[in-house]
Each structure stands twice: as structure tokens, then as C-alpha cells.
Amino acid sequence: MNIIIYLIVAAVIGWAATMIMRDRSSLLINIVVAVVGAFLAGWFLSPIFGVGTINDAITLPTMLVTLLGAIILLAIVRLVRRGR
Structure with a gap:
């Protein structure tokens, strides 16, 4: 049951990140x-903010850190796509 909740939360956070970055992606x-x-x-932002990620627990601060990580990932992917 926990994996289903984790995937649902991850889908919502990924959707929010793609909406913020104005990217169209599948579920x-x-x-x-x-x-x-x-x-x-978890590697870069958690030590700075002192908050875990959704891998640790599903709370508002962990979801915000995960959202920020997803936005950074989308920005990196966008930069790599432009380079091609």
C-alpha cells in the first residue's frame, strides 16, 4: 500500500513540476x-535545507524539497535538449 501512495504523490509532484516548467509529459x-x-x-538540497525528501516521509516540507529537485531535473533536461 505504501508504494501506491508513494507513486501517487510522485505523480502529483512530477505533474506540478512539469506545469511550473511548462513542459508536457505523460504520467x-x-x-x-x-x-x-x-x-x-536528497543528495544536494536536503543537507542545505535540513529536510528530507518523499523517500523519507510524505510531509509538506519533504514534498516541497522533492518538487524543487524535480524542477531542477527538468531544467537540466531542457538544457541538454537545447544543446543537441
Whole structure:
């Protein structure tokens, strides 16, 4: 049951990140963006803000850090796409 909740929260966070970055993506891409963004946020942003990610617990601060990680990931992907 926890994995289903985790995937739903990841989909919502990924969707929010794609809306903020004005990118069109499928549900699967939204989930992947949020999960990878959570890992990025865990390595780089969690030590700065002192907050975990949705990998630790699903709370508002962890969702915001995960959202920020997903936005950063989308920005990196956009820069790589432009370089081609």
C-alpha cells in the first residue's frame, strides 16, 4: 500500500513540476521526474535545507524539497535538449 501512495504523490509532484516548467509529459514521465528529482534533492538540497525528501516521509516540507529537485531535473533536461 505504501508504494501506491508513494507513486501517487510522485505523480502529483512530477505533474506540478512539469506545469511550473511548462513542459508536457505523460504520467509515467511525471513519476520518473519526481522520483529522480527526489534522489537529486536528497543528495544536494536536503543537507542545505535540513529536510528530507518523499523517500523519507510524505510531509509538506519533504514534498516541497522533492518538487524543487524535480524542477531542477527538468531544467537540466531542457538544457541538454537545447544543446543537441
